[in-house]
Amino acid sequence: MAKTVLTFGPQHVVFPEPIQFKLKVEDEFVVGAEPVIGYVHRGIEKAFELNELKKNIFLAERICGICQSPHSTAYVLGVERLMGIDAPARARYIRVIINEMNRLHSHMLWFGLLGDAIGFESYFMQVWNYREKLMDVLEKITGNRVTYSMNAIGGVRRDISDELQKEINRVLDFLEEALKSVDGVLRDYTMVKRTKGVGVLTEKEAKRDGAVGPTARASNVPYDMRMLGYDAYCDLEFKPVVVDTCDSYGRAVVRWKEMFQSIELIRECLSKMPPGDIMTKSNALPKGECVIRVEPPRGELFYYLKGNGTKNLERVKVRTPTFANIWPTITMLTKGCEFANVPVIVLSIDPCISCTER
Amino acid sequence: MPGMISLILRNLFSKPVTRRYPFEKRAPFPTARGQIVFARMKDCVFCGLCMRNCPANAIKVDKASKTNTLEPFRCIQCVMCVEVCPKKVIDVLPDYTKPEYEKTEIKFVQK
Ligand code: SF4
Ligand code: SF4
Numbered sequence: 001m002a003k004t005v006l007t008f009g010p011q012h013v014v015f016p017e018p019i020q021f022k023l024k025v026e027d028e029f030v031v032g033a034e035p036v037i038g039y040v041h042r043g044i045e046k047a048f049e050l051n052e053l054k055k056n057i058f059l060a061e062r063i064c065g066i067c068q069s070p071h072s073t074a075y076v077l078g079v080e081r082l083m084g085i086d087a088p089a090r091a092r093y094i095r096v097i098i099n100e101m102n103r104l105h106s107h108m109l110w111f112g113l114l115g116d117a118i119g120f121e122s123y124f125m126q127v128w129n130y131r132e133k134l135m136d137v138l139e140k141i142t143g144n145r146v147t148y149s150m151n152a153i154g155g156v157r158r159d160i161s162d163e164l165q166k167e168i169n170r171v172l173d174f175l176e177e178a179l180k181s182v183d184g185v186l187r188d189y190t191m192v193k194r195t196k197g198v199g200v201l202t203e204k205e206a207k208r209d210g211a212v213g214p215t216a217r218a219s220n221v222p223y224d225m226r227m228l229g230y231d232a233y234c235d236l237e238f239k240p241v242v243v244d245t246c247d248s249y250g251r252a253v254v255r256w257k258e259m260f261q262s263i264e265l266i267r268e269c270l271s272k273m274p275p276g277d278i279m280t281k282s283n284a285l286p287k288g289e290c291v292i293r294v295e296p297p298r299g300e301l302f303y304y305l306k307g308n309g310t311k312n313l314e315r316v317k318v319r320t321p322t323f324a325n326i327w328p329t330i331t332m333l334t335k336g337c338e339f340a341n342v343p344v345i346v347l348s349i350d351p352c353i354s355c356t357e358r
Numbered sequence: 359m360p361g362m363i364s365l366i367l368r369n370l371f372s373k374p375v376t377r378r379y380p381f382e383k384r385a386p387f388p389t390a391r392g393q394i395v396f397a398r399m400k401d402c403v404f405c406g407l408c409m410r411n412c413p414a415n416a417i418k419v420d421k422a423s424k425t426n427t428l429e430p431f432r433c434i435q436c437v438m439c440v441e442v443c444p445k446k447v448i449d450v451l452p453d454y455t456k457p458e459y460e461k462t463e464i465k466f467v468q469k
Contacts, residue, residue, distance in 0.1 A: 055413035058436050122366050129375050136387075143391035149436050157441075158389075184362060 003031065008342055010039050017353035021346070025339055033333040035326050037357055044358040048316035053079060053286070054153065056313070061147055063318065064355035066109065067296035069102040071355075072151040074294045075316075077230060078305040079153050082286030091155035091280075092232040093273040097168070098142065098150050099231075099294075100262040100269070104175070105134045106297035107255045107262075110350050114252065115185070117347050118194050123185055130178045137171045140164060155279035165270050172263050179259060186256060195249040199332040199345035202246050211328040213299020213321050214258070215349050218243050218250035225295035236268050248348035255350075285309050298322060298350050320355040386452035391435040396426050396466035397449040408439035408448060424468040431461040
């Protein structure tokens, strides 16, 4: 049978962002895939070097629209380490709260997109409706729905008042109930049919290809940067969610469980948050180099920073989770999956292309 | 999906959760970072700190003509300028910048 090359993307209904896969197909089955990225390269790493330290926080946030809070967290953690300062305890808890709320709304967004991709529109709208409550409370805390700008070098910029803490608790209670009311999606016949056994990535392959985030954790690899205990994670009860089904269904289950885990983590943070300062002031300039790894909703985020004792950094290297997950996706695709399953497989890693290309 | 049918039916017969936007607006949250104004220009000493700390280069401070120029469509509402201003000249308002046909500049002149 002759092979045909079909291009999937860069404009495709399941992708909100441009990425192309050149798929070699035999009949209905994919036998080869080649990713083409670079459509939305913005030169952010270079801009980091030209910009000043404080202004870079806002640049880091703009690498990714959904997981901007982990980006700025990684950046400020790196700069703090190079400057030799530590954020106060309360600031570290606030960072965790914002990061976990970020994960929660990102996973809800993903579930909506999953419903949309398999043609389940009302589920999509329902989940996004619940998500709106979370966005509102995030806007109340930080001042903006999407770009929080909470992190600063040495701490956070806004405190969470007692009133807001109560409000967060109320929204979390609501979300817990609301999400439980739509959890039938994971037992739904169509959903299971479309995702179970689709996009298989075995434990060995996940380790070989360097999968990160929910993609790795659905293949029974307990790889979660929160275990490193950055910020306040070292004080929290945290165990990564691991599932061993190794397929798209497993990835959905991991995200589903992580949402409830995030709710628990935020509650724990709110109850343990110590009073006190939210900012450590320092005039030190960063010198030396360091590597920071944090866990955004999509997997491990890697920052390398090099400072030379001036107020500009010499080099900033960012590796985003989707970049690490592209190769595992190719492995999943080239196992002879059906062409109709390609959108589900690509969606199952929760691709974020703009941040991949920075 | 049977579990969701009751939910869907309830949604069908209840009020829409969305607002009819241009006619019906939600009041902005008081803590929102909506837009920047140089509210107390009479206090400004034209030190230029706001200009130097703005990550989007949205502010121009001109000491000679005693004018601060803000480009609202460059501004990313990060509120850095509000934090660094020694004279607390700048305010942040909770409602968002209105859409416009042209990207205009706003001039604030000290009288
Ligand atoms: S920082 Fe404040 S005082 Fe200084 S130029 Fe800007 S508005 Fe004027
Ligand atoms: S809010 Fe930020 S971007 Fe806007 S003028 Fe002030 S410093 Fe510049």
